[in-house]
Amino acid sequence: MLIFMQEEVVEEANLWASVASKGLITKVLKTEYLNEYTTVIFANALYFKGTWKEIYDEHQTSNKDFYLLNGDKISVPFMTGCKDFLYGSFEGVQVAKIPYLIGKDNKEFSMYIFLPKEKDGLPNLLTKVNSCPKFFTKKYRLRKEELDAFFIPKFKFSYFVVDEVIETMKEMGLTLPFDDKCEEITEIVETEGPFLINRILQKAFVEVNEKGTEAAAVTYESDDDMGFSLYDMPPPRPRFVADHPFLFMIREDVSRSVLFVGAVLNPLSESND
16 A cells, blocks of 8 residues: 555544444544555444333432452442343353343343352353353353342443454464465455465454443454353342442343453453453
């Protein structure tokens, strides 16, 4: 790509990202990510804005302690008052499913929160998740249950990764598109010789509050087994208080298509994973 064209391409790509993400993501591409060999930029975007089926009462939101992995604690706004959720207690983890309103497309989206039972249990949970490819697409055994307490923190964060996506894909076994001898995707454009992907950028934004969730992700490119025992262990009148690091997922429940997955390490930080 000619140097004088790079700024124009970057401006156009970032404008597209801003429109596609409803203004949540405005800057992804930089001129430093392009070079004279850049031929094509592939881009895709995902935007989601969901209103809780039962909106939380803002007047019931109050600050509580949230315990970080290093043992420190911080004061964080916690939401409560919602009773429209499903709950499950399994070995080492509690799961809550909170539904969103069904939209005009009749899609049934929900947020799932995977809360380790130990305050420092997130690393162990991640190990189990990584050992089970179907973890996020299974049908969980959840039920309506009356809890002694139900609190989840408000949080907002964004993250940006460069090149780590390629390494993750290689670890998963997808190596062909990144091989300098690759000729499998040459039908996308007319080329003279191999055509490969040498860089992937991804930026995502997620915000969860009393009204619902807004999330977006933009990516640029230059059966039902959780993997561990799921026997029920419900104590009498359990509590679901997400006051320590946890995983969350946004999923369409009929197709089990996963839109977003993340880990909340610190609800006050805008650089969670």
